[in-house]
Amino acid sequence: xxxxxxxxxxxxxxxxxxxxxxxxxxxxxxxxxxxxxxxxxxxxxxxxxxxxxxxxxxxxxxxxxxxxxxxxxxxxxx
Amino acid sequence: xxxxxxxxxxxxxxxxxxxxxxxxxxxxxxxxxxxxxxxxxxxxxxxxxxxxxxxxxxxxxxxxxxxxxxxxxxxxxxxxxxxxxxxxxxxxxxxxxxxxxxxxxxxxxxxxxxxxxxxxxxxxxxxxxxxxxxxxxxxxxxxxxxxxxxxxxxxxxxxxxxxxxxxxxxxxxxxxxxxxxxxxxxxxxxxxxxxxxxxxxxxxxxxxxxxxxxxxxxxxxxxxxxxxxxxxxxxxxxxxxxxxxxxxxxxxxxxxxxxxxxxxxxxxxxxxxxxxxxxxxxxxxxxxxxxxxxxxxxxxxxxxxxxxxxxxxxxxxxxxxxxxxxxxxxxxxxxxxxxxxxxxxxxxxxxxxxxxxxxxxxxxxxxxxxxxxxxxxxxxxxxxxxxxxxxxxxxxxxxxxxxxxxxxxxxxxxxxxxxxxxxxxxxxxxxxxxxxxxxxxxxxxxxxxxxxxxxxxxxxxxxxxxxxxxxxxxxxxxxxxxxxxxxxxxxxxxxxxxxxxxxxxxxxxxxxxxxxxxxxxxxxxxxxxxxxxxxx
Numbered sequence: 001x002x003x004x005x006x007x008x009x010x011x012x013x014x015x016x017x018x019x020x021x022x023x024x025x026x027x028x029x030x031x032x033x034x035x036x037x038x039x040x041x042x043x044x045x046x047x048x049x050x051x052x053x054x055x056x057x058x059x060x061x062x063x064x065x066x067x068x069x070x071x072x073x074x075x076x077x078x
Numbered sequence: 079x080x081x082x083x084x085x086x087x088x089x090x091x092x093x094x095x096x097x098x099x100x101x102x103x104x105x106x107x108x109x110x111x112x113x114x115x116x117x118x119x120x121x122x123x124x125x126x127x128x129x130x131x132x133x134x135x136x137x138x139x140x141x142x143x144x145x146x147x148x149x150x151x152x153x154x155x156x157x158x159x160x161x162x163x164x165x166x167x168x169x170x171x172x173x174x175x176x177x178x179x180x181x182x183x184x185x186x187x188x189x190x191x192x193x194x195x196x197x198x199x200x201x202x203x204x205x206x207x208x209x210x211x212x213x214x215x216x217x218x219x220x221x222x223x224x225x226x227x228x229x230x231x232x233x234x235x236x237x238x239x240x241x242x243x244x245x246x247x248x249x250x251x252x253x254x255x256x257x258x259x260x261x262x263x264x265x266x267x268x269x270x271x272x273x274x275x276x277x278x279x280x281x282x283x284x285x286x287x288x289x290x291x292x293x294x295x296x297x298x299x300x301x302x303x304x305x306x307x308x309x310x311x312x313x314x315x316x317x318x319x320x321x322x323x324x325x326x327x328x329x330x331x332x333x334x335x336x337x338x339x340x341x342x343x344x345x346x347x348x349x350x351x352x353x354x355x356x357x358x359x360x361x362x363x364x365x366x367x368x369x370x371x372x373x374x375x376x377x378x379x380x381x382x383x384x385x386x387x388x389x390x391x392x393x394x395x396x397x398x399x400x401x402x403x404x405x406x407x408x409x410x411x412x413x414x415x416x417x418x419x420x421x422x423x424x425x426x427x428x429x430x431x432x433x434x435x436x437x438x439x440x441x442x443x444x445x446x447x448x449x450x451x452x453x454x455x456x457x458x459x460x461x462x463x464x465x466x467x468x469x470x471x472x473x474x475x476x477x478x479x480x481x482x483x484x485x486x487x488x489x490x491x492x493x494x495x496x497x498x499x500x501x502x503x504x505x506x507x508x509x510x511x512x513x514x515x516x517x518x519x520x521x522x523x524x525x526x527x528x529x530x531x532x533x534x535x536x537x538x539x540x541x542x543x544x545x546x547x548x549x550x551x552x553x554x555x556x557x558x559x560x561x562x563x564x565x566x567x568x569x570x571x572x573x574x575x576x577x578x579x580x581x582x583x584x585x586x587x588x589x590x591x592x593x594x595x596x597x598x599x600x601x602x603x604x605x606x607x608x609x610x611x612x613x614x
Contacts, residue, residue, distance in 0.1 A: 016567040017199060028325045029109035032148050032172055032196045036326050036352075037505075037571035041562040048559055 003050075003073050007065065010049045014042050024066030050076060083271050084246035085253075086129075086162035089313035090122035091243065098316045105292075106151050107334060109324035116151065118316070121158070126241035128159030131233045132190070135213060137165060139244075142254065143190040144168035144183060145299070146197055149323050152217045152230075153299055156192050157309060161252055161271070162243045168254040168266075171300030172197060175568040177517065180204040181263050182256050183211060185463060192230065194218050248272025254463065255302050257402040258510030260499040266463030267302075267402045273457035277311035280407040280426055284398065285373065287317045287342060292368070294320040294334070295344040301507070302402040303375050306457070307344055311406075328356045332364045339368035346376040348505035350383050350395075351536050357390055366391060371413065373398055376506025377538035378494045381419035397422060399494065401480060402508075403472075405457030409492050422484065422492040429455055433486055437474055446495050449484040450477035500594050502531030503539045507572045511594065514575065517568045518543060521561055523551050528584050528592045529575055532601055543575035544597055546583060553580035587611040 008022045015033040028034040034042065043059055046052075046068065052075035062068050080092050093103070099119035106114040116124075137143065143160050145167065147153050160167040168186055170179060179200060183191065187210040193201055195218050205211055205226070212226070219229040252271045256264040281287055285307070293312055297304035312319055320338050324330050326349060335343065353360065372387060372395040379397035387395040396411040399422045409431055411423035425431045430452035432439045440447050453476055462469040472479050483495040502509045511529045518527045526546035534540035543561070547553065558578050565574045585596040588611060599606045 014563055014566070016563075019199070027109075029323075032194075034325075035173060035571060037173070037574070038566055041559070041566055041571070041574060044555075044559055044562065048555065 001076070003069050003076070004065075006049065007046065007069055007072065010045050011042070014038070014045045022065050024064065024069065026065040027063065046072060052076065082243055082245055083248045083250075083274070084162060084164070084243045085271050085274050085310050085314070086125060086158040086160075087243040087246070088274060089158055089310050090118060090125055090162075093118040093313070093316045094122055096316060101316060102318045103313060104151075104154065104319045104321050105338065107320060107322045107324070107338070111324075111333070111337070114151070116154075118313075121154065121313075123239035124155040125158035125162060126239050127234055127237045128155045129162045129241045130237040131230070132159060132165070133163055134233070134237065135190075137163070137190060137213075139164040140251070141165045141190070142168055142186045142188045143192065144170055144186070144188045146170040146172060146174070146179065146191055146193040146201065147217065148172040148194075149298065149321055150194070150217070151321075152192075152194075154309060154321075156217075156230075157299070157305075162241060164244065164246055164250055166251045166254050166268075168256075169300050169305060171298060171570060171572075173572070174200075174300075174570050175566065176200050176203040177513075177568040178264075178570055180207060182266070183208050185256075185263065185266055186254060189213065190215060192217065198227070246271050248275075249460070251460070253305055255300075255305070255402045258501055258508045258513060259468075260501055260510060261512050262510075264510065264513070265465060265468065267459045268461045268463055269405050269457065270460055273306075273405045274310060274314055276406040276428075276455055276457035277306050278314050279428070280410075281307070281311045281315055281317070283427060284396075284407050284410050284412045285312075285342060285344070286413055287312060287315065289316065291341045291370075292318055292320060292339055293342045293344070294322070294338070294340045296322070296331075296346065296349060297344070297375070301376075302400075302405065303344070306406055307375075326352065328353055328359050332360050332366075335366055335369060336364045341368055341370050342373070343369060343371075344373040344375065346506050347374055347379050347383055348377065348537055350374065350379075350387070354383065354386050354390075355536075357386075361390065366393070369393055371396065375400070377503060378420070378422070384417070384419045399423070399492075403459045403478070404451065404455070404480075405459060406455070408451060408455075418487075418489075418491050420493070421487075422494050424490055424492065431492065432477065433484060434474070434477070434479075439477075443488045444485050446483055446485045448498060449480045449482045449492070450474065451480060452476055453478055500530070502529070502541055504531075504534070504537045504541060504572055506538070507570075509541060509573050513569055514541060514543070514565060514573050517565050517573075518545065518561060518575075520568070521557070521564060523547050523557055524561075526584050528594055528597055530594050530598045530601065532577075532598065534576070537576075540577065541573065541575040542577045542579070542601060544579050544581050544584060546581055553578065585609075586613050588613055 103118045103121045192215045214227045215230040253269045295308035398410040409422045433447040435447040531539040585593040
């Protein structure tokens with residue numbers, strides 16, 4: 001599974017924007033719609049898409065998209 | 079005395095005339111912490127160019143021009159340019175969804191919207207349903223897309239940096255913010271150029287800024303605080319501001335406070351509560367010796383935050399209260415007034431506030447009633463756009479009814495109690511239940527819905543939704559996600575309910591009106607009160 005491609009689909013769905021092209025370095029500062037208020041919905045959608053559950057401590061300080069990808073990948077491999 | 083009442087002029091050319099041409103008007107810090115200093119002279123030139131460009135397209139006095147952008151320098155150039163030409167500047171949060179944009183632009187019959195490429199798709203979704211909307215100006219588009227979607231940089235090319243601001247009557251409309259109510263769509267709150275007198279006075283008396291201060295107001299320009307005390311209040315007195323293009327992160331905010339040697343900081347209780355949660359990241363890590371004091375606005379500042387700020391940062395924090403409609407501080411804490419933690423403070427000079435019970439002024443201390451303000455302060459709103467009957471209903475003789483409940487203690491301090499309507503206040507943003515309910519009803523599985531506000535330790539209030547689903551459908555995480563994404567993109571992420579409860583039916587009176595107070599009492603485990611009118 002190409003986790004980055006799947007994550008891109010989730011971001012596009014949550015933010016209703018087909019033009020979103022994720023890179024590992026991308027942060028909330030790079031995407032206008034991604035703010036602290038939309039973050040909860042985004043993570044819920046990621047959990048739902050990959051059928052995984054994130055613990056609060058795991059997602060409190062995710063620095064960028066690459067870290068979210070790695071976390072999703074780790075959960076999928078577990 | 080200034081020769082012109084125009085806010086755009088007073089924040090730029092007038093400052094240059096006062097000898098501040100080279101002084102930094104604002105320091106722009108982008109999300110990577112790159113700095114750009116913008117002097118009052120440059121701010122004057124750029125806003126002149128923006129005014130010239132808009133006039134070249136045929137726009138002018140009275141036209142409504144909306145800004146739909148995140149924090150960026152172009153916000154200030156275009157905002158002040160619009161005001162200089164006596165057009166009306168409408169402000170939108172950059173996280174607004176398509177319904178939120180449509181409702182505001184259609185109500186205001188906006189002719190122009192200024193935006194950036196990343197937000198253009200939402201404008202495209204609604205622009206063909208907005209017959210008054212003639213031009214979409216995109217600040218980061220290289221070339222025009224067509225006759226309607228235009229490149230602002232291309233339009234600015236060759237535009238002169240001089241502009242003569244016409245004499246502006248104080249009653250000339252200036253700024254249009256939308257605010258939510260219990261029922262119906264958001265209401266357009268119109269302010270005028272003469273409002274600046276009140277904002278100038280409160281920057282002096284409440285914020286007490288001095289010429290060498292470095293001031294940071296974290297409020298978005300979509301919010302009334304972001305314009306009044308994040309743009310023109312401080313600039314009309316020549317103060318230096320910092321504007322930040324990054325999102326909220328504990329480390330970023332404290333880095334900025336330290337690096338930029340912020341002396342006066344204006345923020346919101348939700349942000350402070352988030353900082354409290356992560357105090358281990360800041361404890362002893364940052365030198366905030368330049369910071370003199372902090373102000374707060376948007377939600378009541380609970381005593382716990384005041385004590386935390388004193389203990390952790392060694393600073394004093396002052397709560398301020400005002401509304402979109404009041405256009406400036408009304409009841410405040412400020413240096414020179416002893417703080418009673420948890421209190422709103424006292425009315426600013428020139429403002430009279432009273433408590434009313436049964437539509438009569440009540441002078442008995444500690445009586446909870448409606449908070450009324452005596453009419454006549456300079457920044458009082460002049461209309462709710464297109465709904466004069468709603469505007470008139472807000473006044474009782476000489477008093478404006480704020481819609482808030484409060485009390486006054488023996489010492490004349492005001493204490494906020496709550497709203498006397500169903501408007502919800504998550505993190506300082508007012509959300510009308512009707513807007514959220516209307517959007518939720520667009521979800522195919524939902525047949526009936528009611529939303530309420532409930533106390534929240536982080537956001538002050540959260541939105542709680544009660545839904546009735548089609549027969550044989552059970553509430554699921556998938557439906558919740560669908561609701562969340564729909565509300566977020568249609569209205570705004572701030573309007574997304576935090577909790578959802580499925581119910582077989584909703585409590586209504588015999589006319590079919592949803593009894594939100596019954597739902598709220600049930601949710602909070604309180605007595606339901608009078609339910610004699612409830613349909614069973």
